[in-house]
Amino acid sequence: MAQVSPSSALCKTVQQLIENGDELPDRYIWSGPIDLNVPLASDIPVIDVAHLSSSATELLRLRSALTSWGCFQAVKHGIDASFLDEVRRLSTEFFHLPITEKQKCARQGDDYEGYGTDLVLFNNQSLDWNDRLYLQVAPDHHHKLHYWPLNPQSFRKVLHDYTAKLRQLEEQLLKAMEKSLSLAEGSFLSKFGDEQSMFARFNYYPPCSKPDQVLGLKPHADGSAMTIVLQDRDVLGLQILKDSQWYWVPTLPDALLVNAGDHLEIMSNGIYRSPVHRAVTNSERERNSLAVFCSPDPEKEIEPVEELVDEERPRMFKTVRNYVQTYFHYYQQGKRPIDAVRI
Ligand SMILES: O=C(O)CCC(=O)C(=O)O
Numbered sequence: 001m002a003q004v005s006p007s008s009a010l011c012k013t014v015q016q017l018i019e020n021g022d023e024l025p026d027r028y029i030w031s032g033p034i035d036l037n038v039p040l041a042s043d044i045p046v047i048d049v050a051h052l053s054s055s056a057t058e059l060l061r062l063r064s065a066l067t068s069w070g071c072f073q074a075v076k077h078g079i080d081a082s083f084l085d086e087v088r089r090l091s092t093e094f095f096h097l098p099i100t101e102k103q104k105c106a107r108q109g110d111d112y113e114g115y116g117t118d119l120v121l122f123n124n125q126s127l128d129w130n131d132r133l134y135l136q137v138a139p140d141h142h143h144k145l146h147y148w149p150l151n152p153q154s155f156r157k158v159l160h161d162y163t164a165k166l167r168q169l170e171e172q173l174l175k176a177m178e179k180s181l182s183l184a185e186g187s188f189l190s191k192f193g194d195e196q197s198m199f200a201r202f203n204y205y206p207p208c209s210k211p212d213q214v215l216g217l218k219p220h221a222d223g224s225a226m227t228i229v230l231q232d233r234d235v236l237g238l239q240i241l242k243d244s245q246w247y248w249v250p251t252l253p254d255a256l257l258v259n260a261g262d263h264l265e266i267m268s269n270g271i272y273r274s275p276v277h278r279a280v281t282n283s284e285r286e287r288n289s290l291a292v293f294c295s296p297d298p299e300k301e302i303e304p305v306e307e308l309v310d311e312e313r314p315r316m317f318k319t320v321r322n323y324v325q326t327y328f329h330y331y332q333q334g335k336r337p338i339d340a341v342r343i
């Protein structure tokens, strides 16, 4: 596919297409089938985070979740349900502001951060039915505050507090993941470095007249180490692929969905899987989600932990560095970056 510079092809947001009453542009039509009539993944494990440090059973359940689905629903994660609702409310409020207001945070030049629509990197790439606000939230000195909304007024403060809470949760979960594989403490965490990054992606999926032909987000696995997703309270939209079958991911209003990302698959030498997932659209209802991608310092070298490599399970991945940077190029072509680093 011929590559284009992201800045040369900024298009109308999906919301603008709808407001203008435009015909659905062909570029949004997905080439493959989109099955909306798939089973509910009702057995994705619900993990009690508060018990992970003391309960061997809960650790086993975590291990089983990450080897089978590559994700779990985290409950008792230490974040109040009312605070989660506040984060959802501010996110919806932002996307409902007039376009002139949202454009104050618009992506500039060939930056990936800011408010905008799907990135156009290739001429024939199909587009996602998704407007988003993408912000680096950690480390603090990487904040590009000109992209951070001042409206709604409490947006910045709430995002800051939410990030701090997720950071604690991430650490707790990484420790539990190490333990669940009988690894020494720090086997994963020490690889992240002081400059470990977190990016927040506020996803807004307006209703779409052709949900059987248009995707909210193309199939992908996340390039992070783990992604913590605050799903819409009640609108289903996320599907996950397991053994070549798509499933709906249930919504549990007070839970956070934790997805393993490619870095975790690499560090665990393929024991934990970074699941392929996609977002579909809904003809009646809009949907919001907030995905926070937690990744190691991009300058750190990441590779399979030695203890997980042996004759029976030879090393499966090369050493990677700056992995997230190449991510979008693969994503927009419908390819998986992890396939490029497989041995
Ligand atoms: O909308 C969702 O629930 C998932 C979003 C997602 O997969 C992503 O932003 O990478």
Ligand SMILES: [Fe+2]
Residues within 6 Å of the ligand: 220, 221, 222, 227, 277, 291
């Ligand atoms: Fe994702």
